């Protein structure tokens with residue numbers, strides 16, 4: 001589904017990530033961990049071709065991302081839902097309009113019933129008309145997850161989806177991501193939270209990738 005072949009990423013003469021070879025198989029569940037600044041967000045950006053590898057190659061859905069035209073990139077992005085670290089909402093739009101935004105951007109029709117079901121799934125039906133600044137951290141994170149899945153993507157990439165929320169809300173978000181995985185979606189979660197990883201491993205077969213010294217490694221059973 002997403003394959004790294006000796007891929008690396010550098011900028012300004014500095015190599016941030018190097019010699020990454022790995023496959024994120026369809027339906028797999030991965031955690032991505034590593035110290036702050038190690039390159040987790042950068043790795044996720046390579047997974048949805050927000051960035052291009054500066055060495056080696058990354059293939060997404062069997063396509064080499066190096067020679068992609070703009071419309072190919074747009075097509076690929078529709079198949080990948082991203083939960084950004086900072087959520088990035090438009091504050092003048094209501095929560096439901098923010099969640100539905102990817103539909104209007106891609107010219108798809110919006111089905112109010114589907115939207116209602118989706119907000120219900122993330123427990124935000126009551127807040128549908130609220131504006132982002134009125135939402136709590138946990139509500140924002142759940143709204144960001146709803147927006148990431150509105151286009152029925154095959155892959156969900158979540159960048160610190162449980163940052164700034166309490167443990168109870170972290171577990172709730174984790175359950176939603178596990179449900180998505182059980183529906184067959186490929187899930188990658190970047191997180192510092194080792195408790196969350198342990199919790200997930202009790203429920204789902206998750207691989208843990210750790211970025212250390214610019215390289216990505218599969219973490220051992222100690223996690």
Ligand SMILES: Nc1ncnc2c1ncn2[C@@H]1O[C@H](COP(=O)(O)OP(=O)(O)OP(=O)(O)O)[C@@H](O)[C@H]1O
Nearest residue numbers: 011012016034035036037038039040041042043085
């Ligand atoms: N194109 C670029 N130009 C300059 N700096 C960059 C570029 N790409 C990444 N960086 C830097 O590389 C480092 C890794 O960033 P990244 O956000 O991927 O790390 P991270 O592991 O997600 O960190 P955190 O856990 O703090 O979110 C940061 O210091 C970032 O500022």
